[in-house]
Amino acid sequence: MADTLRDLAERCTRLLGPESVISDPVRLRTYECDGLTSHRASPGLVVLPETAEQIAAIVRACGEAGVPYVARGSGTGLSGGALPRTDGVLIVTARMRRILDIDIPNQRATVEPGVINLDVTRAARPHGYYFAPDPSSQQICSVGGNVAENSGGAHCLKYGFTAHHILACEIVTPDGEIAELSRDDPGFDLLGVFVGSEGTLGITTKITVRLTRLPETVRTLLAAFDTIGKGGDAVSAIIAAGVVPAAIEMMDALSIEAAEAAVACGYPEGAGAVLVVELDGPDATVEHQFAQVERLCREAGAFEIRVAADDTERALIWKGRKSAFAAMGRISPAYIVQDGVIPRTSLGEVLGRIDALSRESGVRVANVFHAGDGNLHPLVLFDDSVPGAQERAETVSGAILDLCVEHGGSITGEHGVGADKARYMPRMFSDDDLDTMQMVRCGFDPAGLCNPGKVFPTPRLCGEVPGVRKGPHPLVAEGKADLF
Amino acid sequence: MTRPDELPEPPEPGTETVPEVPSAVSMDDLLSDCVHCGFCLPTCPTYVLWGEEMDSPRGRIHLMQQHREGAPLGDAMVRHFDACLGCMACVTACPSGVQYDKLIEVTRAEVEAEHPRTWTERAVRGAIFSLFPYPRRLRALRGPLRAYQRSGVPALVRRSGILERLSPTLAAMERLAPPSQKAPSLPERVAARGGRRATVGMLTGCVQREFFPGVNAATARVLAMEGCDVLIPKRQGCCGALSLHSGRAGEARAFARRTVETFEGVDVIVVNSAGCGSAMKEYETLLADDPAWAARARALAEKTRDLAEFLVELGPRAERHPLPVTVAYHDACHLAHAQGVRSQPRALLAGIPELTVKEIADPEVCCGSAGTYNLLQPVAAAELGDRKAANVAATRADLLVAANPGCSLQIAQALERQGAPLPVAHTAQVLDASLRGHPAATLLAR
Known part of the structure; x- marks a missing residue:
């Protein structure tokens, strides 16, 4: 195997130049995991191509040598989808980060796979448009990774997942051919098959995304409740009233504590849960529905409601939510970010069962979730320096997924199956x-x-x-x- | 020649060459704070340039971890630590509160202690660190530099590329050297105008003092016009910032002790150079393990204020005259990321009638100056300088305002290289012009 990799390294060096091939063990190890650190494998070889042709040549070389390969963008995935193979090649697209075209009349942009999600929005915003999928890691995650994982985000409740915003992909197939998959193709929806295939069907090298018009008005409020249950009631009431917010996000006391420590977001003190509700659209609609949402939150028992007066205040409300995962580092040495889905109506019950699980096992669980579509992100906290703590955390984490499946939900909402959840697929x-x-x-x-x-x-x-x-x-x- | 009063006590050989991790800091705890989320990547200048994990904060932390686990500080590893600018943008971006500033400082010290440098590296570093922290040596250089700059030689030298071949660092120094100007010496005390509101000590710095004397003069005038008695100790030396940020902890401690001594008598020390202010605020950690100095160092760190930070705390009193000029404000990394001073300089500028402040795109990304970085890593620094210059030029401002001498030199040179030269001023100079009612042209003529 070592010989095969050495030959492959030489071949890749000829293709890409020495600056784009990494083969010494110390540097290789920095690629051993993505955003999910509980799975690690030092890649056999790392290459940093800059064109589709180079990727095609690498894939062909791997095919001829019978060596497995894994694509990686910014390395922020949370299911180990870009976990390398020790006997394989890691193809990193971080240097393919050109925005090739912003086509405003046709409301689309064409980008390379390494382009950062938020950079698409930055480029489109001066024209009054943006790229709607907004994972919490949008400031660094790559569009190629979004395609592979069919990433979601807070605003997917109203705008849909990545899949709903991809118009075409140029891909390198495992045969080493460059092919174009387009939404306009007649026949089978191969693009639909490809988006969300977690890097198992090929490597995308060029992506045409749909740009969405910036809403006329955005209004955001933060509602504080003394219990999660009341927060959940508010969510159900809002949806039942026929309002489709751009986002409804909920955080529990433990996640609020972490976010507060990390970014001093100033959420109301003593809150057992906060709800972030954002409405966007035409002025008149938003005004009308916003009043409705405020009333419904109060009726469900909100003890404090804050309305963002301007962009700065809105940014501060979101800052707490968006940094919540990484902020866990402030209150726990290590944690597992779980990602499961339940029917919205089971929210209260499932959260109660998670709480019971946590109390029985002594493993702390913080909850952050996209409440509008029932996408839970329980954060299972543990101290990795304590022997056995990680195993206990993983048991709790797995039991939470069982709860999701039991209630008619799913083992993943948006982070993907990857290496981490393959074992749960049979459930x-x-x-x-x-x-x-x-x-x-x-x-x-x-x-x-x-x-x-x-x-x-x-x-x-x-x-x-x-x-x-x-x-x-x-x-x-x-x-x-x-x-x- | 240098006079003894400018030299800090040199560290005794062997005693301070292995700068231990300050006891307040556990490297393992610091490393375990990182959860590998990657939020630091887009603000890291070298990741922006090269897109490689090892040249990102997350990757460098991974390398540090490997070193803790026994991997030697080999050439490859050291290359990635050396490539870090120490800009601290990652500290700002990190949601988990990773103290990368401390991590890289300890690591750099380990590198200097454990990793054999090549002869050329040693020579270049030796030259830099026996020149820049010594104002008198810099001053001695000014005469010859002026003669050189006025001759036709610079154009010839640059065309020939001879310096590039000799040493890229030397070539970078030649390009970056500012037009040498006469430095008026400041009195030891400048009296407050109007009623006295505060008494402050002022750090004059090394590069600031010798190459931007106008900035120090403006700082003293602005402070005096705002009602401060300004004490400017003659015997002050280098604060140790360059050494501290380059892994030369022993040298930095000697400079720090000297600076602590110099300023012990004042209530507030106002610093107009971002790198210096940030280093002085770190004295507490730097001298934590020295029982004779720890408390004194902490006291000094607590009294240190950036000029803009201090002026905003003090509140404006002197009348601001209109300055009809559009300025682009540049966030120096050691001001914005290291000291968290972002809004204050903007507020001071915005308080000047008829002055417009423009924001520079990607403000969090370093200009490439980074202390000695543009001398030691000239190629990466030049690329970053070009990016910054393009973003500055895009603001179409008439004047660039920056609060760190290194940034000013670096961006001015990059703008000139791109054929879009722009005058550069320190926040103090803009305020000075407004307080004294000088026309905007005096700033633009620089």
Whole structure:
């Protein structure tokens, strides 16, 4: 294997130049994990290409050598989707960060995959437009990563996920071909298959995104409740009244404490939960609905409501919410960011069960969530210097996902399955379901070299009869792969 | 020649060459604060340039961790630490409160103690650190520099590229050297105008004092016009900022002790150079393990104020005359990121009638000056300078305002290289012109 990687390193150096190939162990290790630090693997080789042609050449070289490869953007993913392979190549798109075109008449922009999410909005804003998907990491996450993970964000309640904002992708297929997938293509919606495939179907090299017109008015309020339950009631009441806010976000006392320590956001003292509600759209509609939301919050028991008077105050309200994950570092040495979905109507019950889980196990759980669409982000806190603490935290974390599935929800809302949740897939899907998905994947990547080990719980590869495994895997038999 | 009164006591050989981690700081605790979220990446100048993990704060912290776990400080690792500008933009961006400033300071000291530098590196560093922290040596250089700048030689030298071949650092120094001007010496005491509101000590700095004497004069006048008795001790030396930010902790401590002594008699020390102010506010940590000095260092750190910070705390009293000019305000990293002073200079500028303040795009990204960085890493520094200059030029301002001598030299030179030269002034000089009722042209003529 070492020889194969060495040959590949030489080949990549010829293709890209020495400044774009990393092969010494100390530097390689800095790429050992993305935003999810509980999974680590030092890549065999890191390459930093700058063009689609270079990526295609690298993918072809990997294919010929039978070496697996993983694409990585800014390395902020939270499911280990960009977890490298020790025996493989990590293809980093951080240097492909040109905004190629801002096409205002057609409300679209074309960017390279390494372009930072927020930079698309920065480029479009002077024209009165923005890029709607807004993950909390939007200041650093890459658009290529957003496509791979079908990333969401606070405002996806009204505007939809990344998938709803991608018009076309140029991709390098696992065959090493450069292909164009477009929303306008007749026939199968291959773009729909590709977005959210977590880097298992190819590597995107150019993305055309939809730009959304900046709303005429944005109004934001912060409502404080003494319990999470009352906050949840307010959310249900708002949705039931037919209001579709741009965002409804909830944070519990523990997450408020962390955010306060990190960014001094000045949320009301003594709050058991805060709700951030943002409405946007035409002036008249927003004014009308805003009054309605304020009233509904009060009726649900809000003890304090703050309305952002200007952009600075709005930014401060959001700052607490957007920094909440990373701010956990202030109150806990380590934590697991969980991502699950439940029907909105089960909010109160599931949160109660999470609280019980936390009390029984002695593991602290902070809750931050996109309340409008039932997307929970429980943050399971632990001290990684205490032996066994991480295992206990992971048990709680897994039990939370069981709760989500049990209530008719999902094991991931927006962070993806990646390396972290592959093992939970059987809790949601039968073997037949998984085999069917696997067959789609094999249609793109018959050799199983493109981000292997992600999404699917067992390392089934193509050429294998779905569902039933008899005898050694064909690739294992040929000596091309190992099953661990 | 230098006079003894300017020299700090040199650290005794062997005693301070391995700067221990100050006891107040546990490297392991500092490292464990990082949760690997990546929010620091887009504000890191070298990540912006090269897009590599090892040249981002997150990656450098990972390298530090590897070093803690036993990986040697090899050439590759040191290269990435050396490439860090120490701009602290990551400290501002970090939601987890990682104290990267402390991490890199300790790491740089470890590098200087453990990593053998090449002969050229040692020579270049030796030259820089035996020149810049010594105002008299800088002054001795001014005469020859002026003669050189007035001759036809600079154009010839630059065309020939001879310095580049000899040493990129030398070439950077040649390019960055400001037009040498006569430095009026300041009296030891400038009396308050009108009723006295405060008595303040003033740090004159090294580069500031020798190459931007007008800034110090303006600072003293502004403070006096705002009702401050200004004490300017003659015997003050370097504050140690350059040494501290370059891993030369022993040298920095010697400078710090000397500065503590010099200013012990005053209630407030006003500093008009961002790098110096930030270093002085760090004295507490720097001297934490020296029982004879720890308390004195803490007291000095608590009394240190940036000029803009102090003037806003004091509140305006003197009349502001109109200055019809559009300025672009540049956030010096050691002011904005290290000291959190952002709104004060803007408020002071906005308080001047008819003056318009323009914001520079990507204000959090360093201009590449970063203490000695533009001398030691000239290529990266020049790229960052070009980016900053383009953003400054895009504001279409008539004047660039910056509060750090290094930034002023760096951006002025980058603007000139791009064929869009712009006058540069310190906040103090703009205020001075307004308080004295001078026309805007005096600022633009610089």
